[in-house]
Amino acid sequence: MKYKSLAIIFSTVLTSSICFAQTTVVEDFKKTETTQQGKEYPQVNSEGRVRVQISAPEAKKVQLDIGAVKYDLVKDDKGVWTGESAPQDEGFHYYQLNIDGASVPDPGSLYFYGASRWSSGIEVPAKDQDFYALKNVPHGEVREVTYFSKTSNSMRRCFVYTPPGYNTNDKKYPVLYLQHGGGENETGWSSQGHANLIMDNLIAEGKANPFIIVMDNGTWARPAQSAPQGAQGGRPGLPEGWADGFKNTLLNDIVPMIDANYRTLANQQNRAMAGLSMGGMQTRIITLANPEVFSHVGMFSGGSISTEDISKSPNFKDKVKLLFISYGSRELENPREGSANPKTTTEDLKKAGMNTHFYVSPQTAHEWQSWRRSLKEFAQLIFK
Amino acid sequence: MKYKSLAIIFSTVLTSSICFAQTTVVEDFKKTETTQQGKEYPQVNSEGRVRVQISAPEAKKVQLDIGAVKYDLVKDDKGVWTGESAPQDEGFHYYQLNIDGASVPDPGSLYFYGASRWSSGIEVPAKDQDFYALKNVPHGEVREVTYFSKTSNSMRRCFVYTPPGYNTNDKKYPVLYLQHGGGENETGWSSQGHANLIMDNLIAEGKANPFIIVMDNGTWARPAQSAPQGAQGGRPGLPEGWADGFKNTLLNDIVPMIDANYRTLANQQNRAMAGLSMGGMQTRIITLANPEVFSHVGMFSGGSISTEDISKSPNFKDKVKLLFISYGSRELENPREGSANPKTTTEDLKKAGMNTHFYVSPQTAHEWQSWRRSLKEFAQLIFK
Numbered sequence: 001m002k003y004k005s006l007a008i009i010f011s012t013v014l015t016s017s018i019c020f021a022q023t024t025v026v027e028d029f030k031k032t033e034t035t036q037q038g039k040e041y042p043q044v045n046s047e048g049r050v051r052v053q054i055s056a057p058e059a060k061k062v063q064l065d066i067g068a069v070k071y072d073l074v075k076d077d078k079g080v081w082t083g084e085s086a087p088q089d090e091g092f093h094y095y096q097l098n099i100d101g102a103s104v105p106d107p108g109s110l111y112f113y114g115a116s117r118w119s120s121g122i123e124v125p126a127k128d129q130d131f132y133a134l135k136n137v138p139h140g141e142v143r144e145v146t147y148f149s150k151t152s153n154s155m156r157r158c159f160v161y162t163p164p165g166y167n168t169n170d171k172k173y174p175v176l177y178l179q180h181g182g183g184e185n186e187t188g189w190s191s192q193g194h195a196n197l198i199m200d201n202l203i204a205e206g207k208a209n210p211f212i213i214v215m216d217n218g219t220w221a222r223p224a225q226s227a228p229q230g231a232q233g234g235r236p237g238l239p240e241g242w243a244d245g246f247k248n249t250l251l252n253d254i255v256p257m258i259d260a261n262y263r264t265l266a267n268q269q270n271r272a273m274a275g276l277s278m279g280g281m282q283t284r285i286i287t288l289a290n291p292e293v294f295s296h297v298g299m300f301s302g303g304s305i306s307t308e309d310i311s312k313s314p315n316f317k318d319k320v321k322l323l324f325i326s327y328g329s330r331e332l333e334n335p336r337e338g339s340a341n342p343k344t345t346t347e348d349l350k351k352a353g354m355n356t357h358f359y360v361s362p363q364t365a366h367e368w369q370s371w372r373r374s375l376k377e378f379a380q381l382i383f384k
Numbered sequence: 385m386k387y388k389s390l391a392i393i394f395s396t397v398l399t400s401s402i403c404f405a406q407t408t409v410v411e412d413f414k415k416t417e418t419t420q421q422g423k424e425y426p427q428v429n430s431e432g433r434v435r436v437q438i439s440a441p442e443a444k445k446v447q448l449d450i451g452a453v454k455y456d457l458v459k460d461d462k463g464v465w466t467g468e469s470a471p472q473d474e475g476f477h478y479y480q481l482n483i484d485g486a487s488v489p490d491p492g493s494l495y496f497y498g499a500s501r502w503s504s505g506i507e508v509p510a511k512d513q514d515f516y517a518l519k520n521v522p523h524g525e526v527r528e529v530t531y532f533s534k535t536s537n538s539m540r541r542c543f544v545y546t547p548p549g550y551n552t553n554d555k556k557y558p559v560l561y562l563q564h565g566g567g568e569n570e571t572g573w574s575s576q577g578h579a580n581l582i583m584d585n586l587i588a589e590g591k592a593n594p595f596i597i598v599m600d601n602g603t604w605a606r607p608a609q610s611a612p613q614g615a616q617g618g619r620p621g622l623p624e625g626w627a628d629g630f631k632n633t634l635l636n637d638i639v640p641m642i643d644a645n646y647r648t649l650a651n652q653q654n655r656a657m658a659g660l661s662m663g664g665m666q667t668r669i670i671t672l673a674n675p676e677v678f679s680h681v682g683m684f685s686g687g688s689i690s691t692e693d694i695s696k697s698p699n700f701k702d703k704v705k706l707l708f709i710s711y712g713s714r715e716l717e718n719p720r721e722g723s724a725n726p727k728t729t730t731e732d733l734k735k736a737g738m739n740t741h742f743y744v745s746p747q748t749a750h751e752w753q754s755w756r757r758s759l760k761e762f763a764q765l766i767f768k
Contacts, residue, residue, distance in 0.1 A: 038500055056486035058444055079485060097488070101463060102440035104481070104488040111495050111502055116422055118495055134539050139530040141544075144574075146523040146584075155518050160525075167645045190528075200530075261551045 025049060025084060034092075034123040039108040048124045051084035052097065052106055059100050066095035066122070089330075090126035091369025092192045094119045112192045116183040121192055126369060130201075131376050132194035137204035138164035142190045145261075149253040152245070156217065158186055158254065160262065161196050163203060163210035172263045174211040174270035174383040176296075177250065178375070179218045179279025186217040189375075192368050198376050208379045211272075214258055218275070218282050220245030247286045251293065268319065272382050274298025276371040288312075291319035296382040298324040300374040301331060301366050304342035307352050317354055324378045326359040328370035357381060409433060409468060418476075418507040423492040432508045435468035436481065436490055443484050450479035450506070473714075474510035475753025476576045478503045496576045500567040505576055510753060514585075515760050516578035521588035522548035526574045529645075533637040536629070540601065542570055542638065544646065545580050547587060547594035556647045558595040558654035558767040560680075561634065562759070563602045563663025570601040573759075576752050582760050592763045595656075598642055602659070602666050604629030631670045635677065652703065656766050658682025660755040672696075675703035680766040682708040684758040685715060685750050688726035691736050701738055708762045710743040712754035741765060 029043035029051050041053040052064050057079025063070040066085050073083030094114045096103045105111055105120045112121035140163040149156045163173065178195065180188040189195040195213055202208035259266040273294045275283040280302015287297045288309055297320055299305070304325045310316045325346045335341065343358055350356045359377045361370040413427035413435050425437040436448050441463025447454040450469050457467030478498045480487045489495055489504045496505035524547040533540045547557065562579065564572035573579040579597055586592035643650040657678045659667040664686015671681045672693055681704055683689070688709045694700045709730045719725065727742055734740045743761045745754040 036502060054486050054488075056484050058484035059486060060442055060444075060484070062486075096491075099483045099486050099488070100440050100442035100444070102438050102443060102446075102483050102491075104438075104483070104491050105495075107480075107486075107488050107501065111489075117491065118420060134530070136532045136539060141530075142528040144526040144528075146518070146525075146580075148520045155520060196530075 029084075032123045032125065034110045034121050036108055036110060041108045042106060042120075042122055044122065044124050045084075048087040048090065049084045050088060050093075050095065050122050050124070051082065052108070053080060053082045054097060054099075054107065055080045056099055061098075061100060063098040064095065065098050065103065066093055070098060088122075088124050089364050089367060089369060090124050090129075091364060091367060091372070093122050093124065093367065095122055096120055113185045113187050114183055114192075128373070132197045132201070132372055134197055135201060135204070137200055139200050140164050140166065140196055140203075140210075142196050145257075147253070147257050149249050151249045151253050156249070156253075158214055158216035159190050160258070161190065161199060161213040161215070162262070163212070164200060165210070166212075166263075170263070172265045174209070174272070175258060175262075175264050176211055176213045176272040176274060176379075176382070177254070177294075178213050178215050179273075179275030179282055180215070181275075181277030181279055181302075181371075182219075185219060186215050189213070189215045193375070194372060195375060198372060199379060202376065202379055209383050211270075211379075211383055212258070212262055212264060214254065216246075216250070216254055218246045218279055246282055247289070250286065251290065255293070268292055268295050269321075270295070270383060272296035272298070274300065274324070274375075274378060275302060276300040276374070277302050277366065284309075287320070288316055291316040295320060296322045296324075298326075298374070298378045298382075300326045300371045300378075301328060304340065304345040305349065306340065306345050307348050310349070310352070310354070317352070320354070322355050322357065322381055323349065324357045324359065324374075324381060326361065326370070326374040326377065328361045328364035328366060330363070330365035331370075332360065413468075416507045416509065418494045418505050420492055420494060425492045426490060426504075426506055428506065428508050429468075432471040432474065433468045434472060434477075434479065434506050434508070435466065436492070437464060437466045438481060438483075438491065439464045440483055445482075445484060447482040448479065449482050449487065450477055454482060472506075472508050473748050473751060473753060474508050474513075475748060475751055475756070477506050477508065477751065479506055480504055497569045497571050498567055498576075512757070516581045516585070516756055518581055519585060519588070521584055523584050524548050524550065524580055524587075524594075526580050531637070531641050533633050535633045535637050540633070540637075542598055542600035543574050544642070545574065545583060545597035545599070546646070547596070548584060549594070550596075550647075554647070556649045558593070558656070559642060559646075559648050560595055560597045560656040560658060560763075560766070561638070561678075562597050562599050563657075563659030563666055564599070565659075565661030565663055565686075566603075569603060570599050573597070573599045577759070578756060579759060582756060583763060586760065586763055593767050595654075595763075595767055596642070596646055596648060598638065600630075600634070600638055602630045602663055630666055631673070634670065635674065639677070652676055652679050653705075654679070654767060656680035656682070658684065658708070658759075658762060659686060660684040660758070661686050661750065668693075671704070672700055675700040679704060680706045680708075682710075682758070682762045682766075684710045684755045684762075685712060688724065688729040689733065690724065690729050691732050694733065694736070694738070701736070704738070706739050706741065706765055707733065708741045708743065708758075708765060710745065710754070710758040710761065712745045712748035712750060714747070714749035715754075716744065 026045050026047050029045045032044045043051045062073040062081040071085050073081035075081050097106050109120040111118045143160045145158050145160050271294050273283045280299035287294045346356045346358045361373040364370040410429050410431050413429045416428045427435045446457040446465040455469050457465035459465050481490050493504040495502045527544045529542050529544050587594050655678050657667045664683035671678045730740045730742045745757040748754040
């Protein structure tokens with residue numbers, strides 16, 4: 001009995017201390033790069049907690065909605081609501097506020113396209129944030145390009161990164177076609193993805209060869225129309241025609257438009273495709289079907305390619321110089337039931353003679369920090 | 385008595401009919417180009433009324449805040465609030481929602497920078513909207529350019545419009561430096577201003593000679609710092625140093641950076657400056673002090689230049705080939721007390737021998753439709 005009581009006491013102490021640790025908040029909150037200039041909130045602390053604040057004197061309930069969890073805010077005597085989330089992973093996260101049942105963007109944050117809407121976003125400073133920091137190094141440009149697509153019979157928009165020096169030399173460059181994920185659009189990679197800053201910094205350090213990056217919209221719905229949901233060409237929940245529709249536009253409209261308007265090395269050896277999540281799945285389908293077009297392939301949190309896949313696409317193994325597969329470490333801890341292990345699949349392909357590279361982003365999930373790091377790794381391996 | 389009673393009856397009928405006219409809403413609301421893809425609201429009707437809708441089941445009061453007026457929304461039995469504004473001028477307007485006292489962006493709209501914040505915006509279709517419509521004509525690019533400024537010892541960002549064909553020819557082009565208004569930023573002219581589409585359409589019709597447009601941030605506060613309010617270099621309420629700070633950056637950092645990186649005709653004859661509101665006032669101060677740098681000057685809703693002004697800047701009259709002054713018609717109906725009549729001032733300058741042009745945008749106020757039209761007119765007059 002004596003020992004049992006002691007055990008209960010110890011257990012109680014332990015439980016209390018865990019509860020205490022869960023509710024103590026380190027008071028070192030600071031504004032972050034996604035806080036609007038002139039606004040005081042949102043802020044982030046050293047634990048990665050996100051604190052928001054909003055004046056809503058007549059509201060009954062205000063919540064912070066981040067990472068699929070809603071956190072209650074507390075009202076002061078002036079009608080200002082304040083509250084914070086549990087610690088978030090390093091990097092970028094979408095979020096919204098909920099005011100008496102209305103889901104709205106935080107008026108203090110910058111806005112980013114994700115979850116099929118313009119949404120608030122928050123940057124949680126990361127230990128390795130230096131690789132996408134804005135520095136006084138030579139910078140490339142991000143160009144908004146408007147063009148007519150015969151495939152969709154509509155005007156379309158993409159963003160084109162040209163590397164530092166492009167305007168003042170006459171060199172020709174390789175091209176990477178880089179795709180966003182489901183519910184995102186052509187703005188993602190140069191906004192929350194910081195693809196341009198990642199490249200500028202790598203090039204300044206001599207770690208990557210300069211290349212052009214084309215970021216287009218892989219969501220297959222015509223401009224000004226809503227995206228129908230369906231299973232055509234993909235799994236249920238993905239926009240209808242997301243693979244085939246974009247494949248035709250990419251090969252028949254975008255690649256020829258880019259080769260006609262930019263100083264590209266317009267051949268397979270100097271053309272890469274990569275994408276995150278849905279964009280990775282599109283990369284898989286498009287490059288397996290067209291290994292004569294792309295020589296370097298990257299899939300970030302977007303599946304893998306198996307020996308069975310390449311047995312159906314015999315030229316893929318010979319034509320593709322690099323296959324890069326990556327995931328956030330937390331994604332691999334919780335694999336989807338029935339899904340192949342991408343590491344094993346990629347190792348099998350290496351054994352079969354392909355140049356493969358498998359990368360795991362530490363302590364991140366299906367989120368932009370995984371994809372920024374993936375681009376940083378991929379960019380150092382291609383066109384060499 | 386008989387006549388008096390009749391008069392009362394007539395008066396009552398008249399009053400009722402006015403009330404009726406005020407509250408009847410034409411039910412032809414449609415989504416507009418500033419409604420997010422996949423969202424049903426905001427909408428605009430043929431009268432220019434803006435209708436918004438938001439689900440807020442627990443809210444007590446929801447309002448549409450547009451044109452400095454708050455309109456109450458009405459809740460249905462599912463907790464969805466709907467309501468509309470009085471008719472708005474044709475063109476673009478900033479707005480917000482107010483939910484139980486919280487001022488927030490509408491989750492259904494696109495977002496634009498104005499009033500020193502990222503805000504909801506609504507496009508009210510205009511009779512003359514064709515001149516800034518997205519058409520299948522050759523398009524220029526809008527380039528996001530990152531550069532180091534010695535003047536501010538910081539990294540800065542501007543947007544550069546290069547005309548159609550720039551990438552595939554080796555011509556040199558004139559340059560227009562084009563500034564936003566107070567509380568706006570470097571994104572305004574290519575986003576809600578549609579400067580790029582205005583130029584693409586004019587060039588396609590042969591109405592304007594192609595030129596480069598540089599759109600930088602004239603709000604003199606370093607990145608990531610809030611803009612202090614003060615009277616230095618301008619009237620109270622304008623950001624401190626807005627004229628001098630930007631003048632130094634423009635002349636010492638931006639113009640040399642543009643001439644070094646783009647195929648410019650790098651001389652006074654081929655360099656213009658224009659701006660709206662605060663940007664017009666900056667244009668006035670900077671070009672009066674530096675007529676050896678700019679040959680074409682445009683001020684849109686941003687004051688005028690008097691014979692007294694040019695008597696203090698003797699080279700201005702000889703060096704400047706065109707002075708363009710414009711206003712929205714509603715601005716001229718309600719002039720600020722004690723302010724000069726810009727039409728008279730401009731006519732006096734013409735009499736004194738300067739090539740001046742005065743333009744009035746019909747049925748618009750201090751708003752973007754006035755400035756889109758001003759750019760359209762100005763662009764057809766310069767570099768010819």
